[in-house]
Amino acid sequence: MCSRSSDCATADARHIRSLSVICPGGVRTSVDLAAMSRWRIGGLADVVVEPASLEELVKLRRWLNVQKLPHVIIGGTSNLLFSDLGLKVICVRLGARLAEYSVEGTRVSAEAGIWVPGLARIAMKAGLTGIEHTCGIPGTLGGLVCMNGGSLRNGIGDVIDKVTSVAADGSVKVRSRDECAFSYRSSVFQATDEVVASATVRLARGEVSTIRRTMLGILAQRRxxxxxxxxxxxxxxxxxxxxxxxxxxxxxxxxxxxxxGVACGGAAVAESHGNFIVNRHQAHAEDVLSLIRDMKKAARERTGEDLKVETIALDEFGQRIVI
Ligand SMILES: Cc1cc2nc3c(=O)[nH]c(=O)nc-3n(C[C@H](O)[C@H](O)[C@H](O)COP(=O)(O)OP(=O)(O)OC[C@H]3O[C@@H](n4cnc5c(N)ncnc54)[C@H](O)[C@@H]3O)c2cc1C
Structure with missing residues (x-):
């Protein structure tokens, strides 16, 4: 993430030409974040760049570092609230262009951009059990590792064998599970400048039909x-x-x-679930933020504790908004 808003220079035409050399075919300008994001909220991102290999990601990070260009890292956007003012800093997206995978014995390795429900299906078809709980999580593997996401009290960290990441200076690191500091919905990647490039999970052998049945049950429950x-x-x-x-x-x-059901502008707490805020109609980021603040304040008054906000809200300079 961007460290100081005063550093946040917008990429100019020369920068965009360089980005197109580093990530050929992976650079877009004036991208509608509302169309791209899960919440359907956000203004225009000046530049979105999507690396298609580890090499491109390394070159990109090295170049951004040398140019001192601030940037944000995103995956499937399923945990992100973008500003109505958009993103003035470069947005690096690890998505479908970086989504190769392989299965070797009980290990499944995949690049960060792979879609998590797809990865769960790959494991299921290979007769491997251990990530069924992720089958309904609409994000990328990189985002899941960063958030130590999971369901039914599980986290992806439980089955991680190793994670390959790229630091801001372009150096590549391979971390074992213990070195990822996984805890509930948290990992070392929330506290470092490293970008998850790929990860390997170590699973156990299971019956395809049993794994499929479990996944269908989880999906039905989530629906x-x-x-x-x-x-x-x-x-x-x-x-x-x-x-x-x-x-x-x-x-x-x-x-x-x-x-x-409580609403603020176009956003409302879901009628069916008190921990979900839905975009009912053309919600603004500020509508969602107001609701979250009201909910947090009321919970504090009732419990005496601060609930930790999972949603990551970004301002137009890619800085995380403290909620
Ligand atoms: C309908 C719905 C249901 C959900 N259910 C669950 C659930 O059951 N369990 C759960 O844990 N979550 C759930 N989520 C939240 C979300 O899907 C997860 O947190 C997911 O893992 C985020 O992945 P993402 O690729 O969308 O990340 P993003 O939202 O794009 O990013 C989230 C954070 O991860 C960082 N990040 C993304 N990619 C990388 C990378 N490659 N390297 C380093 N940092 C990176 C970003 O900078 C950001 O800080 C749900 C979301 C929705 C919309």
């Missing part, structure tokens, strides 16, 4: 529980295990506080 028809970014608050034991999940806390 019942979550408001999947309206744009949203999943859980707004982290279901912290310590808070969970004392007060229940954040969705229940919000339901008890009467937040279900």
């Amino acid at each position: 019942r529980k979550f408001p999947l028809k309206q744009p949203n970014c999943g859980s707004v608050f982290v279901s912290d295990p310590a808070m969970y034991d004392r007060f229940g999940p954040p969705g229940k806390i919000m339901e008890d506080l009467g937040f279900k």
Whole structure:
């Protein structure tokens, strides 16, 4: 992420030409973030660049570092709230162009941009069990590793064998699972400047039919529980295990506080789930932020604790907004 907003120079035509040499075919300008993002919120991103290989990612990071150009890293955008003012800094997206994978024995390796539900299906078809819980998470592997995402009290970190990342200076690191500092919905990648380039998970052998049945059950349950028809970014608050034991999940806390259905502008807390905010109609980022702040304040008054916000809100300079 961008370190100081005063550093945040917009890429000019010369920069865009250089980016096109580093990532041929992977550079777009004036990209509509509302069209790209899961929440369907955001202004225009000046430049989005998508590397198609580890080599391109290394060259890109090295060049951005030398040019001192601030940038943000994104994957599937399923945990991100973009500013209505867009993004004035370069947006590096690790997505479908960086999504190769291989299966060797019980290990599955994949590049960061692979779509997580697709990866879960690859493991299932190979008769490998351990990531069924990720089959309904609409993000990339890089985002999942960074967030230590998962469901049903699991996190991808539980099965990580190693993660390859690229630091801001372009150096490549390979971290073992222990070196990734996974904890509930957190990893070392939230605290370093490293970009996850690929990861290997170590799974166990299982029956394809059993794995498929488990995944179908998980997907059916998620369809019942979550408001999947309206744009949203999943859980707004982290279901912290310590808070969970004392007060229940954040969705229940919000339901008890009467937040279900509460709206601000075009955004509203989902009627079906108190921890989801949906874009009902042309919501602005500020509508979502106001709702989150109101929810957090009410929860603090009720529980005496601060709920941790899972949603990552960015301003137009790529700086994380503290909610
Ligand atoms: C309907 C819905 C359901 C959801 N359900 C779940 C769930 O059950 N469990 C769960 O954990 N999450 C869930 N989420 C949230 C989200 O899908 C996950 O957090 C996901 O892992 C984010 O991946 P992404 O690729 O979309 O990341 P983004 O939202 O694009 O980015 C999230 C963060 O990861 C960083 N990042 C992205 N890619 C990389 C990379 N390659 N290297 C380093 N940093 C990177 C970004 O800078 C950002 O800080 C849900 C979201 C939605 C919309």
